[in-house]
Amino acid sequence: MLSLRLKLDNPKNKIKIIKELRIATGFGLRETKRLVEGTETIPLASIRATVWAYLVAHWDITLFIEGADMPTDPHEAKIFMEVLWHRECANALYKELYALRAK
16 A cells, blocks of 8 residues: 655645645544644545645645655656556455455
8 A cells, every 4th residue: 555745845834735635635633734744644545636636736745655756747746646546546446345255
């Protein structure tokens, strides 16, 4: 499972980013704050790729996916992120399917 880590390029926007991320994800304040500060990672598939694409496009955020090298071009990074997100979601669905068949 791939994990996602954030890095703020402009710390002045930290509070605004925390507010937007909380609205978009439904995470609690503590979890969102740790995520924005880069001290916590979350599974890539836990948040829709469009949310990450929006945050990267509108705020000074760099995404790091542990176990993968992100492209530096923003357009390529968006496409790369969506491909990885769909792959992670598909893997999770396959695991559920195998678990149901094993019963």
